[in-house]
Amino acid sequence: MPLITTVLTIALYALLILVFVRAALSWFSPHPTSEWQRLVFRATEPMLAPVRRWVPPVSGLDLSPLVVTMAIIFVIAAIRSIG
Structure with missing residues (x-):
């Protein structure tokens, strides 16, 4: 994996x-x-704040960390498939 993708992946983790x-x-x-x-x-x-504006809490549970986590995992997978 090239250096830039490695550094980016580590930063995302x-x-x-x-x-x-x-x-x-x-x-x-x-x-x-x-x-x-x-x-x-x-x-x-x-x-988290922009996601919180679009995703309302469910029974008082803030789902923004879940949405951001899924987005980060998606970006990591995309970087790995490219690199």
């Missing part, structure tokens, strides 16, 4: 981990109090 951490933090600690929690929220909110 890191982003995927951040989305998972964000989802877990919203279940256990909805209001970020520590600096690393605020960092995770600031890193993921630009992706």
Whole structure:
């Protein structure tokens, strides 16, 4: 795999981990109090906020992390098929 696709894939996996951490933090600690929690929220909110406007909560459950996760996995698969 060329270097650019490898770097892009690693960055997308890191982003995927951040989305998972964000989802877990919203279940256990909805209001970020520590600096690393605020960092995770600031890193993921630009992706989640637009999705949240289009996908309404289902029974109070925010589905935006699921939609963003599926999109990231789709992009990773596309990059792997190209590279």
